[in-house]
Amino acid sequence: MDFNPTAFDVEAGLKSWLALVGILAGVALAIGLLGSFLSAGAGGAVVFASGLTSYVKELLSVSPRRIFALASLTVKEAIRRKALLVFVVFAILLMFGGWFLTDSNDRADLQVSVHITFMLTIISWLILPIAIFLSCWGIPEDIRIRSLHTVVTKPARRVEVVIGRMLGFSAMAISILLLMGIVGYVWIQRQIPDQVTGANANTRNLLTCRVPVYGTMFFLDRQGLPKTSGLNVGDPWMYRSFVEGNSRSRAVWLFTDVAPDKLGDSLRVESRFEAFRTVKGSDESMTQGLEAQYTLVNNAREDAFSSFGVGAGFREAAESLRSGNFENAAALLNSAAERMLTSPSDFPYVDCQQVAIACELQVVPTLRKVGDFPAVADAFEAFGKAAQQVTADSSDGYSGLSTACATLATVLEENAAELFQKMPKIEVPLEPFRVAEFHEGDDYHEYPRKLTYAGDYEATARFLAKVVSGLNDQGKLLDGSDLAATLVDDLAAAGIAEVNAELVEQVLQEEIKAEHLTAEDGRLTVADGGRWLTFFNNLVREERLISQDPAGWMLEADLFDDLVTSDGVLRLEVACLDDQMYLGMARPDLFIRLKDNMFLTGYSKALLNIGLMLSLVIVLGVTASCVVKGPVSFFFTLTIFVIGQFFHEFMLKLLSGEEEGAGMVESAMMMFQHRNPSVGADISEGKRQVMEAVDNSFLGMLNAASNIIPDFSTFSSAAAYIENGFDVPWSSSVLPAIATYVGFLVPCVLIGAACLKFRELEAK
Amino acid sequence: MQTQENVIEIRNLSKVYRDFWGRKKVQAVKSLSLDVKRGEVFGLLGPNGSGKTTTIKMLLGLLFPTSGSISILGKKASDVAKNERIGYLPEESYLYRFLNADETLDFYGRLFNISAEQRNQRADELIKMVGLDHARRRQLKEYSKGMTRRIGLAQALINDPELVLLDEPTSGLDPIGTREMKDLILKLRDQGKTVVLCSHQLADVQDVSDRIAVLFQGELKVLGKVDELLELRDETEIRTGNLSDEAIAEVQAVLKKHGMSEANIQKPRADLEELFLKTVRESGERPGRRFTAEEMAATQPAATEETSDSSASQS
16 A cells, blocks of 8 residues: 555645535526526526525524434434344454454564454444445435424424434444444454564564654765656656665655654654665575665755755865865855856856756755854855856856855855854764565664764764863863863763773863963863864864774764754665665655554544544435435445545546546547557547547546545545554544545535425425 | 414415426315414315315425415414424324334424423323323334324324314224314313314314315315304204103194194114213223113213213204
């Protein structure tokens, strides 16, 4: 099944619902008016107005007590008609179902899935026929034996009869559902095997509801430039995009709203990637699969400048911006500003347009989001606008571009240190893992909040700046005017290896001696007034802080403090480490898990969705039974259900053109002529036009049907989630189910009430 | 005391039944106009298919008039609010057979938004009134036809209605039930309620109705007070105690003297209903005993006393 949840858009749904109901109401009123004129002649309008007024008056005078009385009567009727006998069938299925399900699969997670599927399926399919039968026969039977006549000669409004019937049958069905659900829950708990086997045996509790958070996704190509998709390995129906092994190619997921209260004190990642090999390899490597690696990245500079260098003319400057060397970037832009006047061909029109787009869509918005650099953002904005003025057939725009570029360089130089401080780049590569070609279940990894990793130059500089400045602020760095004797111990306590701590102490001592650092009032300051980060960054890049520990600078990053951005975004990159191999992935293939919910939570939501489905079937059945007799109503409701459950998606695909094929007449013609869709039917142009007109009218009807027939698969999606061990998401499963039910309930009640009101119960 | 206020006003009412294609099948009611006054018992008579039930159902909004107008309790027939003040006993008691008597009355009481306490009290009174106290817990599907009519009547009165519409009220009832039904109708009239009953049991209608209308093939043929319609203006009936043969001869001589040569003087007879009621009553008092014709005849007048006000013939 496809786990690609899309949150239900209530506003858009409401708008389309109002439009559709408005159209239906208009059609109904037009038919009513026409009928009135046909039956009453010239006085039809008066008759129509009188009927409509009376109808609206009845709708407004509905009494909940009478509805409740009618609903109670309905429940009693269902019970005394032996509807509860369904429990006998249910009990029999439960008694013997276990025989066939236990040990039906070697994998415990699939066994659980089978049991849950079995339970939810029998619950649905046992109650469904009862719901259809009762709802379709209730009112027609009342009319046949005329018990309804006695009711409507009391003050009961006919709309109350309709609502009471719907409510009563729904209450009945939901009561049965609840009872079966409770029994089913106990049965599932007892039936699933105690012995856990399979790949993920020790990694997750089988009866829990995982709560996934899906991110947005994009790819980086082998140059590290962002792309919307990865490589295609030759699959014409490409679902997954592939990243190339041993290159800068990555799949990048961005997760929003990441916070400790949702995730707890760890990061749990689940994925299911597709391994694609270009060489066979050894038996061992075939079994082990491909090596993949997650990297957690907090890279504000990448977010801001990744597209800046798409055009070759600005590539070097973009590299400097991305690496954090803003002074160098300023120098390069200054140089570029001069060359724009002397050699504008180095900055072709296309490059200028690309950099203008990058400035407008990425650089400026990101800098404004960071918020501390309005001058830099303004300079980039001006630069982008100047680049936009460059035209393909004239060099006039380069003068303005050069000026803007020089201004930008000046602003960058002025803010270089601040930019470097506020726009960090921290990359924490996590432990590589294997992606098997034929793997069971998902790959699951759990990482602690405090992550230890081998730092690169920048990370080391940032870490040391943070630790040393922290000690300095606490007054622990100095003892008088000398470094404190406990400094090595304090650094070690911050997670620095002892040999590296000694190195730091030694370098600091040298810097004090060289008067690059000044001791004042028990605090150490950088002599030139610079920042600690710049100070340590220079030391690291001068290679004076090369790790004395063979493992390198093992640093500690806090998941939420260091890797999640201030606006709650976590960036996770996936790379394939094996050369000449490819790793395929799509958006739903990777998710992070929030705190798990109890199985009961997801199970209850699945039952709620089933209850809504049954209630909607009842609503449709009762509505149909207000118009036609029991058997017709039964087949009508059943047909609507079957189409809605199994063919609604197909209808939408046909209408959207996703499902290829011709129109009905054209298809028939091609079948008759033994021709395929690529060549089409062999007919004259005139006939083709007629045929297409007919087909278009059929498509129009199909469009109407797709809007009028409810999508019952909305309800069954919830079961699929818990069958696969997920919690049922509110926004993409429960909410659409509720919206679908309510969306059909309201018009159905109105239609049913109108049909019952304007029909002669005693008509012969 | 009757007033002149009309509870029901029917003007030029017609009803045509049509088939699926809108073609006319039959005209059940033709230009019917009549009024029913508050506090009277109004009988709607006619043979099968004369349009009685169709008229009642149009009054209740179960059928829509083809033309004409209906005002019932000052409202249109299509106005559901009028039902608050109406009680209706259908031709056959169309009730939910899976309910028992208590549940039935409770259910219909709830449709009137009557409070639970009032419902229970009213249901208790009505069940006792219609004589179903012994069977109140049995489902209606176990009831005989007469019992079903009784519970049907009880449900029609659950809201203490101003206007009671009874369609064939004595249909399916035994003579005791019939008598009780008729007594009840009169009791309702005495309470100031208006009763419209339609039936082809002429004797029943005659016994209780103040006014009657006779329909035939959908048309109104006769409308008026029962007493006036049934009075035989050219005959006189004298009723007295038992006379000896000599006394009879003297009476005949007097009548002959006034020109009545063929006066018919004989022992009056009770009707079969009266005989039946007496037998049942006596059997209850003296079980296991069989009555002779003489014994029954000796006390015949007693049987007629109960209904002498309404049924004694003056013609």
